[in-house]
Amino acid sequence: MNRLRAIPSVERILQALGPVALPRPILLHVVRRELGKLRRARNIPAFEAVVSGLNTTLQNLRRSRIQPVINGTGVILHTNLGRAPLGPAVVDTLGAIAANYNNLEFDLTSGERGGRAGYVEQSLAVLCGAEAAAVANNCAAALVLILRHFTSGPRKAVVISRGELVQIGGGFRIPEILEASGAVLREVGTTNRTTVADYQRAIGSGTALILKVHRSNFFLGGFVESAATTDLAVLARKHRLPFVEDLGSGAVMATEKVGALEHEPTPAEILREGVDLVCFSGDKLLGGPQAGIIAGKNRWVERLKREPFFRALRCDKLILAALQTTVDLYLESAAGIPPAAAVPATGLIQTSLPDLRARADRLADALTDLPVRVVVGQGKARVGGGTLPRSILPSVTLDLQPLHFPVSELLVRLRHGDPPVIGFLAARRLRLDLRTIFSTQDALVVRQVRVALEPTASASPGSRA
Numbered sequence: 001m002n003r004l005r006a007i008p009s010v011e012r013i014l015q016a017l018g019p020v021a022l023p024r025p026i027l028l029h030v031v032r033r034e035l036g037k038l039r040r041a042r043n044i045p046a047f048e049a050v051v052s053g054l055n056t057t058l059q060n061l062r063r064s065r066i067q068p069v070i071n072g073t074g075v076i077l078h079t080n081l082g083r084a085p086l087g088p089a090v091v092d093t094l095g096a097i098a099a100n101y102n103n104l105e106f107d108l109t110s111g112e113r114g115g116r117a118g119y120v121e122q123s124l125a126v127l128c129g130a131e132a133a134a135v136a137n138n139c140a141a142a143l144v145l146i147l148r149h150f151t152s153g154p155r156k157a158v159v160i161s162r163g164e165l166v167q168i169g170g171g172f173r174i175p176e177i178l179e180a181s182g183a184v185l186r187e188v189g190t191t192n193r194t195t196v197a198d199y200q201r202a203i204g205s206g207t208a209l210i211l212k213v214h215r216s217n218f219f220l221g222g223f224v225e226s227a228a229t230t231d232l233a234v235l236a237r238k239h240r241l242p243f244v245e246d247l248g249s250g251a252v253m254a255t256e257k258v259g260a261l262e263h264e265p266t267p268a269e270i271l272r273e274g275v276d277l278v279c280f281s282g283d284k285l286l287g288g289p290q291a292g293i294i295a296g297k298n299r300w301v302e303r304l305k306r307e308p309f310f311r312a313l314r315c316d317k318l319i320l321a322a323l324q325t326t327v328d329l330y331l332e333s334a335a336g337i338p339p340a341a342a343v344p345a346t347g348l349i350q351t352s353l354p355d356l357r358a359r360a361d362r363l364a365d366a367l368t369d370l371p372v373r374v375v376v377g378q379g380k381a382r383v384g385g386g387t388l389p390r391s392i393l394p395s396v397t398l399d400l401q402p403l404h405f406p407v408s409e410l411l412v413r414l415r416h417g418d419p420p421v422i423g424f425l426a427a428r429r430l431r432l433d434l435r436t437i438f439s440t441q442d443a444l445v446v447r448q449v450r451v452a453l454e455p456t457a458s459a460s461p462g463s464r465a
């Protein structure tokens with residue numbers, strides 16, 4: 001009895017917590033949940049400890065709300081940080097479409113019900129040199145749609161090279177996606193070598209399609225061979241099988257011309273080589289919103305769009321609007337490379353080293369009065385998002401070593417800031433790669449570093465300042 005009486009009341013806790021920037025029902029939910037735990041606990045901690053524990057829990061919860069962060073990791077398409085940031089033209093479109101009614105499924109010419117996504121499908125088809133295109137929620141969804149459609153009949157086998165049974169990021173494994181789609185995996189070749197003859201031998205009466213998967217996030221070297229796309233196209237045609245490629249990254253411009261070392265195959269190239277359908281992400285090298293773009297033969301695209309399952313994978317008006325503007329930016333630009341500021345993901349790849357160095361010097365100058373050692377370092381940025389694994393983009397970093405507390409503490413303080421600044425530790429320094437920090441954020445970075453170095457900065461939970 002006494003033990004339970006030691007548990008503080010909700011009211012008393014709320015008073016001690018003071019104002020919390022969370023909706024009251026959330027706050028109450030958390031407080032009641034924690035008090036419930038106390039009721040079952042052996043020992044009841046002191047009131048102050050209960051309040052301080054709750055404070056940490058609530059801060060962590062508040063921090064988990066989706067919010068802008070400053071990306072100092074040097075990874076441009078960082079999947080954990082939301083992949084491609086959108087440029088001003090796309091953001092303006094989003095605002096206008098979000099705040100107003102729009103002609104999502106209304107034909108302004110006839111005044112009647114209209115098709116959804118008609119314009120963006122057409123412009124994507126032009127961008128990809130394809131007969132037709134369709135848009136799903138993401139590339140994984142696009143692939144599932146394709147696999148389900150072509151394996152819905154008695155033919156279930158999908159022929160794929162053992163060298164392409166890849167895992168992309170967390171939780172996307174090609175063999176598992178195939179199985180989940182109802183397809184039967186028919187692996188051919190070996191990890192390092194697969195020939196057209198391997199595919200040829202595997203094709204039988206149960207074959208539904210030939211699938212190629214772009215090795216987005218790794219590369220094979222040494223004693224390797226893979227079947228040429230053009231040869232596989234001939235084979236597929238001979239057996240009247242659809243030939244599909246999951247391209248993943250989906251660069252529509254010549255990546256080697258914008259600072260990446262590797263040439264990323266474009267959807268147009270793949271289709272020219274005889275692939276019937278290609279799918280790729282909207283928020284990787286295209287630099288648009290999350291989407292899964294399917295492009296290729298009109299006959300197949302039309303059938304996919306008629307699948308009842310397509311309804312469950314379709315994009316909303318905001319995504320379609322953002323994608324439409326992104327595609328316009330490519331189609332309207334000289335040599336198919338949009339201005340750096342228009343598509344930030346591709347713009348960041350193109351930023352020159354002298355530009356980055358000049359910014360780093362200015363940032364370092366702005367921090368000289370602080371208790372921190374500042375060095376301008378050399379960085380190795382990456383495109384990320386499971387793309388261009390061989391392309392290291394030379395970059396410039398701002399390296400910080402606080403004088404009065406451990407560097408790991410600075411990492412946490414910056415991450416807990418508002419806005420959070422995400423850096424990384426290397427050689428006992430906190431490093432911020434400037435390639436992924438927009439120049440417009442430089443002043444903010446200075447402010448956040450200043451705040452993080454203040455002796456009063458609240459220590460992070462569990463760490464010692």
Ligand SMILES: *Cc1c(COP(=O)(O)O)cnc(C)c1O
Binds near residue numbers: 140
């Ligand atoms: C990234 C990737 C995917 C998944 O794309 P999402 O748009 O994230 O669903 C699928 N296949 C390949 C080859 C990829 O690189």
